[in-house]
Amino acid sequence: MPSLGADMEDGILVEWLKAQGDTVARGDIIAVVETEKGAIEIEIFEDGKIEELLVPEGRKVPVGSPLAKISGAGEAAVSEIAQQAIPVEAAAPAAPDTTAEIIIIPPSMDKDPDLRASPAARLFAREHEIDLEGIAGTGPAGAIQLRDVEAAKPAPPKRGIDLDAMRHAIAAAMSRSKREIPHYYLTHRINVEAAQNWLENYNRQRPPPERILFGALLVKATALAIRDYPEFNGLYEQGSFRTSQAVHAGIAIAIRGGGLAAPAIQNADRLSLAELMVQMRDLIGRVRRGSFRASELTSSTMTVNSLGDRGVEGVLPIIYPPQVAIIGFGKIIEQPWVVDSQIVLRPIVQMTLAADHRVSDGHRGGLFLNAIAEKLYAPESL
Amino acid sequence: MSRTMTYREAMREAIREAMNADEKVFLMGEDVGHYGGCYAVSKGLLDEFGPDRIRDTPLSESGFTGAGIGAALGGMRPIVEIMTCNFALLALDQIMNTAATMRHMSGGQYHVPVVIRMATGAGRQLAAQHSHSLEGWFAHIPGLRVLAPATVADARAMLARALEDPDPVLIFENALLYNREGDVPDDLAAIDIDHASIRREGSDISLITYGGSLWKCMDAAEELAGIGVSAEVLDLRTLRPLDDAAIMASVAKTRRALIVDEGWRSGSLSAEIMSRIIEQGFWTLDTPPMRLCSAEVPIPYAKHMEEAALPQVSGIVDAARKLVGG
Numbered sequence A: 001m002p003s004l005g006a007d008m009e010d011g012i013l014v015e016w017l018k019a020q021g022d023t024v025a026r027g028d029i030i031a032v033v034e035t036e037k038g039a040i041e042i043e044i045f046e047d048g049k050i051e052e053l054l055v056p057e058g059r060k061v062p063v064g065s066p067l068a069k070i071s072g073a074g075e076a077a078v079s080e081i082a083q084q085a086i087p088v089e090a091a092a093p094a095a096p097d098t099t100a101e102i103i104i105i106p107p108s109m110d111k112d113p114d115l116r117a118s119p120a121a122r123l124f125a126r127e128h129e130i131d132l133e134g135i136a137g138t139g140p141a142g143a144i145q146l147r148d149v150e151a152a153k154p155a156p157p158k159r160g161i162d163l164d165a166m167r168h169a170i171a172a173a174m175s176r177s178k179r180e181i182p183h184y185y186l187t188h189r190i191n192v193e194a195a196q197n198w199l200e201n202y203n204r205q206r207p208p209p210e211r212i213l214f215g216a217l218l219v220k221a222t223a224l225a226i227r228d229y230p231e232f233n234g235l236y237e238q239g240s241f242r243t244s245q246a247v248h249a250g251i252a253i254a255i256r257g258g259g260l261a262a263p264a265i266q267n268a269d270r271l272s273l274a275e276l277m278v279q280m281r282d283l284i285g286r287v288r289r290g291s292f293r294a295s296e297l298t299s300s301t302m303t304v305n306s307l308g309d310r311g312v313e314g315v316l317p318i319i320y321p322p323q324v325a326i327i328g329f330g331k332i333i334e335q336p337w338v339v340d341s342q343i344v345l346r347p348i349v350q351m352t353l354a355a356d357h358r359v360s361d362g363h364r365g366g367l368f369l370n371a372i373a374e375k376l377y378a379p380e381s382l
Numbered sequence B: 001m002s003r004t005m006t007y008r009e010a011m012r013e014a015i016r017e018a019m020n021a022d023e024k025v026f027l028m029g030e031d032v033g034h035y036g037g038c039y040a041v042s043k044g045l046l047d048e049f050g051p052d053r054i055r056d057t058p059l060s061e062s063g064f065t066g067a068g069i070g071a072a073l074g075g076m077r078p079i080v081e082i083m084t085c086n087f088a089l090l091a092l093d094q095i096m097n098t099a100a101t102m103r104h105m106s107g108g109q110y111h112v113p114v115v116i117r118m119a120t121g122a123g124r125q126l127a128a129q130h131s132h133s134l135e136g137w138f139a140h141i142p143g144l145r146v147l148a149p150a151t152v153a154d155a156r157a158m159l160a161r162a163l164e165d166p167d168p169v170l171i172f173e174n175a176l177l178y179n180r181e182g183d184v185p186d187d188l189a190a191i192d193i194d195h196a197s198i199r200r201e202g203s204d205i206s207l208i209t210y211g212g213s214l215w216k217c218m219d220a221a222e223e224l225a226g227i228g229v230s231a232e233v234l235d236l237r238t239l240r241p242l243d244d245a246a247i248m249a250s251v252a253k254t255r256r257a258l259i260v261d262e263g264w265r266s267g268s269l270s271a272e273i274m275s276r277i278i279e280q281g282f283w284t285l286d287t288p289p290m291r292l293c294s295a296e297v298p299i300p301y302a303k304h305m306e307e308a309a310l311p312q313v314s315g316i317v318d319a320a321r322k323l324v325g326g
Helices: A119-127 A145-151 A163-180 A193-206 A214-226 A273-289 A293-297 A360-377 B006-021 B045-049 B059-075 B083-100 B152-164 B215-225 B244-254 B269-284 B303-309 B313-324
Strands: A010-016 A029-035 A039-043 A048-053 A059-063 A068-071 A183-191 A234-237 A240-243 A249-251 A302-306 A325-329 A335-337 A342-356 B003-007 B025-029 B055-056 B077-084 B113-121 B146-147 B171-173 B181-185 B197-200 B205-209 B231-235 B238-239 B257-264 B291-294
Touching: A010 B238, A029 A163, A039 B146, A048 B181, A119 A145, A183 A360, A193 A214, A193 A342, A193 A360, A214 A249, A214 A273, A214 A302, A214 A325, A214 A360, A293 A325, A342 A360, B003 B006, B006 B025, B006 B045, B006 B077, B006 B152, B025 B313, B045 B244, B059 B077, B077 B083, B077 B152, B083 B113, B113 B152, B146 B152, B152 B171, B197 B215, B197 B244, B205 B215, B205 B244, B205 B313, B215 B231, B215 B257, B215 B313, B231 B244, B244 B257, B244 B269, B257 B269, B257 B313, B269 B291, B291 B313
Parallel strands: A249 A302, A302 A325, B025 B055, B025 B077, B077 B113, B113 B171, B146 B171, B205 B231, B205 B257, B257 B291
Antiparallel strands: A010 A029, A010 A059, A029 A039, A048 A068, A183 A342, A234 A240, A325 A342, A335 A342, B003 B181, B146 B238, B197 B231
16 A cells, blocks of 8 residues: 555555456556545556455555565466355366365354354455444345345445545645744746747647646746756655655646645656646646546655636745645736836736745745746746 | 257157167167057157167066166167166166176276166156156266256257267156157257256346256246246256256356255255255355255155145245245
8 A cells, every 4th residue: 555645544445457367567557545635546666467466445454555466577476366265167077076175264253143144145244344233134034145245335435535534634734744844935926928928829829729828837937947956856754855856746736625636747847838738637637536646646846836817916835745845826917017117017926935944045945936937038948 | 940849759869860870779678669668759669670679678677777788788889768767776786786887897898888768757646656756866876977858959969978978878857748849959969968057047046957847947937037036047957977067156146046856855966966055155155055855755646645745836936935035
């Protein structure tokens, strides 16, 4: 069970997407896990073959528990095939095989010694950890049959977002951030007229699906600028900071009905604007459906928080641990701006860096914000 | 393509075909020649094949069954007809101590390719010496193959397969089936004597049966369907060796088993089937397996009592309803 968030203690294996014996390659989605942040698809990081699924669907297990046994490519299978519940002779009938494997279920632990349940019901209940007590039997003399246990089996958690659990997770992460991280904040206002004009021109020549939103420019500009400021890109774990060569930009996405998630766009600095936009659209759609991958949730090396059109002038964001920086952008507002000693109206965006003072200082933070601004002044280079 | 004929005609045609195909094949038994067989299976065959190959025998089951075994040892392919399985007890010594053991006792030097046909079952008011179903006893004996054709097609096809077997094969023909009409496919090669057959598919309960009881189970399944119970009907076809895989597959699907067997209950074939279900299919079960067998009495002569002694459609329906519940 992978850790899919700083405060995750356990997860429910909701669904296996691969079966025993399947061959898997690095990056394949093999299972869906329910966490406080919703149902998340789990990738595999090894090539190989699934020898055994160790955790049945619906089981909650702590972070770190093995979920499946995988043999490496070319490696011979080591584990025995799981016990067959129904030994059936496939060949032409012969004398009964008295050596057939016998399944033993330990003596009943039923509190009610008169509880009647069929073998099929008991086996199913055991496999799915369902308590037979309290299930109304529909068999002869009120015996619990397989169909009764199947009906009593709790429905697997829906793939989607549990907003209460998400609120809990946000509370835990933000409390930890404010408790542990000495934030400092730097704010800078920039004129985005050039960026806006460039974007308008770009979009005018393209059909709606290919158009780019302003937010993508902000992500790209930040991702490019941060390359020169490695003390803002990386993770602070176990008392020390490790900078990251790659720039995986977490983008904070609000969820209708409350809550938010900040999954990553991998290597955001190396994507073209068009590629970045495609990925943002995909990510936003999936986050709102509650379907995102584990690696997307935990691989961010920094976060961009853009309030967008419906937002306000500015935001003082809170760092998402164990990251060390988050850049918040307010919405574009027409404001008085001095150009050539004249006061004119210009589209202005306020950006705020919240950074971890254990790792970086305000001077470098200011340079970093200016670097972002420079990128936005030259939008054609994005 | 297929043709419609009676079970009796199917048997006769199977014998005729075997006689034409192999001159080593001959038929012998009580009244099989001039009288045409007590169930008229061999009627007309004497004229067709002559007295050397359609042989009337004295009333001595031990004698002519032993002669058939001897002929088989000598290279012939005899078909021995015994009037009813009640009388086959007189030949039990020959069947069990000679036919079934010869391959073993000769260290594989001799085998006994004899086919022994006999009528079985009740329902014709023939009373307590002509009405019993003893196939379960014979199915107890290692060294024999025991067949119970229930359909006209099986009656037509099984004899040839039995004659191909290098070891003794017993064919139990439920006497109530002789007048039954059914379709016989032109291609008989697909009909084997190794596997049970699902005669009706269902999902709630497996009715496991053979021979004359098959049609009672089919009628019961139809009636059960009317009250929302989906019954699967498994025709065992071969009683030794039993097709365990087919039984377990059906029970694993329906999770309930009702065995319908015209034999007596205690120590019966149904008891063997039930044991195997418990041994091999226990964890697939939703209810205890149940049996419907004949009452443990000599089969009565009086019609109403005879009917009361045998498994009937209404009893099958009642038992199945109890098992399925709801």
